[in-house]
Amino acid sequence: xxxxxxxxxxxxxxWDAMKADDRVLVMGEDVGARGGVFRATAGFLDEFxxxxxxxxxLAESSIVGCAIGMAMHGLLPIAEIQFADFIHPxxxxxxxxxxxxxxxxxxxxxxxxxxxxxxxxxVHGALYHSQSIEAFYGHVPGLKVVLPATPYDVKGMLIxxxxxxxxxxxxxxxxxxRLIKGEVPDEPYEVPIGKADVKRxxxxxxxxxxGLMMHHALAAAQRLQDEEGVSCEVVDVRTIxxxxxxxxxxxxxxxxxxxVVYEDxxxxxxxxxxxxxxxxxxxxxxxAPVVRVGGPDVPGMPFATxxxxxxxxxxxxxxxxxxxxxKF
Amino acid sequence: DDRTYRTREEVEAAKRSDSLxxxxxxxxxxxxxxxxxxxxxxxxxxxxxxxxxxxAWKAADPEPESALRHVFAExxxxxxxxxxxxxxxxxxGDAGQKMEQAEEEILDTTxxxxxxxxxxxxxxxxx
Numbered sequence: 001x002x003x004x005x006x007x008x009x010x011x012x013x014x015w016d017a018m019k020a021d022d023r024v025l026v027m028g029e030d031v032g033a034r035g036g037v038f039r040a041t042a043g044f045l046d047e048f049x050x051x052x053x054x055x056x057x058l059a060e061s062s063i064v065g066c067a068i069g070m071a072m073h074g075l076l077p078i079a080e081i082q083f084a085d086f087i088h089p090x091x092x093x094x095x096x097x098x099x100x101x102x103x104x105x106x107x108x109x110x111x112x113x114x115x116x117x118x119x120x121x122x123v124h125g126a127l128y129h130s131q132s133i134e135a136f137y138g139h140v141p142g143l144k145v146v147l148p149a150t151p152y153d154v155k156g157m158l159i160x161x162x163x164x165x166x167x168x169x170x171x172x173x174x175x176x177x178r179l180i181k182g183e184v185p186d187e188p189y190e191v192p193i194g195k196a197d198v199k200r201x202x203x204x205x206x207x208x209x210x211g212l213m214m215h216h217a218l219a220a221a222q223r224l225q226d227e228e229g230v231s232c233e234v235v236d237v238r239t240i241x242x243x244x245x246x247x248x249x250x251x252x253x254x255x256x257x258x259x260v261v262y263e264d265x266x267x268x269x270x271x272x273x274x275x276x277x278x279x280x281x282x283x284x285x286x287x288a289p290v291v292r293v294g295g296p297d298v299p300g301m302p303f304a305t306x307x308x309x310x311x312x313x314x315x316x317x318x319x320x321x322x323x324x325x326x327k328f
Numbered sequence: 329d330d331r332t333y334r335t336r337e338e339v340e341a342a343k344r345s346d347s348l349x350x351x352x353x354x355x356x357x358x359x360x361x362x363x364x365x366x367x368x369x370x371x372x373x374x375x376x377x378x379x380x381x382x383x384a385w386k387a388a389d390p391e392p393e394s395a396l397r398h399v400f401a402e403x404x405x406x407x408x409x410x411x412x413x414x415x416x417x418x419x420x421g422d423a424g425q426k427m428e429q430a431e432e433e434i435l436d437t438t439x440x441x442x443x444x445x446x447x448x449x450x451x452x453x454x455x
Contacts, residue, residue, distance in 0.1 A: 012420070020415040076410065107398045110407045141399050165407035166400045186420060188412040242400075 004184050007177035009151040010040050010116075013158045014078060016188060018048050021076065024162065027054035028063060028080030028116075037082060038118060038177055064090035064115060068098050068167075071113040076162060084119035084171065085131040098167040099142030113167040114158075118174035119147070120211055120263060122312055125174070127300035132211075132264035137169050138240040138273070144193055145240040147171040149214050151182040153238060156191025164193060173211040180215065196244035198251065202233035205257035205325050208248055208274055210237035213261045213313055220319040230326045240270050245277055252278050252285065257325050259291035261318055266294030288328040293321050 004012065017024045025048075026041055032055035035042035045053045056063045060081055067079035081087045087094075094115070101111040121130030138145045144166060148157045154172070161168040199214065200221055209217040214236045221232040235251050237243070252258040258278050260271040275290045293313050295301075301311050334342070343349060355361050361369075401407065 016412075016415050016420055017410055019419040020412050021410040024410065102401065103398045105398075107402060107405065110401065110405060112407060144400075159410075159412075163409035164401075165405050165409075188415065 001183045001185055003181055004151050005178050005181045006149075006151055006154055006172065007038050007040055009154045009184050010158065010172060011042065012184075013155045014041065015044070015047075017076075017078075017159070017162050018044070018052065020188075022052075023074065023076040024078065025052040025054065025070070025075060026078045026080065027056050027067060029056055029058055029082045031055060031080050036080070038174070040080070040116075060086055060088075060090040061093055064093040064098070064113075067113050067115070068093060068101070068111060071098075071111045071167070072101060072109055076112055076114075078114045078116060078162065081115060081117040083125070083129050083131075083174075084117040084133045085128045087115075087117055087133060090115075091136070094137065094143060094167070094169070095140050099140045101142075102166065103142055110165040111167050112162075112165045114161045114164075114170055115167070116170045116172060118177070119171045120173040120175055121301040121308065122175040122212060124303060124305075124308065125301065126303035126308075129174075130301035132262070132269070132295075134171060134210075134240045135264055135268060135270045135272075138243075138270050140241075142166070143241065144168040145171065146193055146238060147173065147210050147240060148191070148238050149173055149176050149211050149236065150180060151184045153191050153197070153236075155184050156189055157193060157238065159188055160190040160193050163190065168193065171211075175212050176215070191238075194239050194242045194244055196238055196247040197236045198233060198247065199236045200232070200234040202231035203255060204231045205259065205322065206233045206235060206248075206251040206255045207259050207261060207318070207322060208235045208237060208251075208271075209261040210240070210270075211263060213263050213318070216313065216315045216318050217261055219315045220322055223315070223319050224322050224326070228323060228326065230323070232322055232326075237270075237274070243274070243277070245281075248274060249278065249281055252282055256285060256287040257328065258286070258288075259293060259321060259325055261293040261313055261321075263295050263312060265297050266292060267297050269294050288325055291321060291325055293318060 014026060018026070026044060030037055031041045032045040032050070032053045035044065041053065063079050063081065067077040070077040081090065098111050098113055101109050119132055119134070123130070134145055134147060137143055144164065146157050146161065146168060148154045158170060161170050200218055202221065207217045207221065214234065217234050221234050224230045224232050233251050233255055235248055260274045262269050262271040264270065271292050271294055275292050278290050279286070295311050295313065298311070302308050352366060356363065356366070
């Protein structure tokens, strides 16, 4: 066991994978000579060489497109999109190609592609370095979308993603890179894709969250317990697609009240799918309407500090909504 | 043959620089294949395609529910995951040090984390 932050966990897990299997390679902007703008691939070029650590041109559609070809022909490419905000030129490759390879070939072809991307705000990233993208891709059958937010989950799910014969979009909340630390086993292990996790048990209400918001929800739940004596269960979604409905519904069935917290624009976000699922399946178990806490419906996360704070749900806002829901 | 996109003249002109046609000519000029070889190839391939088309027409219609299959890998996919037993203990430990070395050289620019997230004391307006 070693204590590590999220980005160091990613670095070390990728390193182990490159050591264990020659099919594994990393590719993306600045992953080689610079070691990654967040240092996730620091030291890789010296150790593994140019053929397995590829500095790509600034062309996301090509990064993903080439990685798809590599994956179909027996390699295990880990493509990096430098910021999730930049992934849109690769949308066509992911949706029209990667997600369909198996389906259109009736299982004859695998596409064991992993695309990693840092997402989320709270670092003054502003419009082009703060975006949430999980809703766009969670909507696409054939693509798996995961967003673990603790070092333990990150290592386990990154390994699960690399071991998966299907394309996985592996989203890493950039604020958690250095902020969130935890104990990580030294040996390889998997945390299964498609399984949510109850991070905090409770009886009075359920808060479903992911990414940085999950950490805020945990802090808010603790405060709720300390100040109001209300017990809130926090469910970490971990996998957007395929969604673990069972864990989420079991929790809401138990508590009778649900809120979903996500930093993405509220309307048509991934939280909307979770909310609709709860409402549709648990009508007679609910004691209150399902609440969604999401970012405002504006075209980007502002740069100015007070505006960025306004955008992001934080511990205070989540605490207030939890308290209101508990009182309903 | 669809004539709605290009005129006959445009198609004839394009054929003059069609890479498939030019490549065929190139191979023959190099003596690698002659006209009868190419004819033979054409016939073989056409027969192959005809056989496949015939088989497809004759095959039973798929079960409607089969449209739900193959979204993700089903059991028995031949995919070979990473063999983690190849990872030696001593190979793993290095990684953390590399990151620490790199951290010291960091110029926090695109990460945005060098920008202070809190303003100087007393400066913040209340929303």
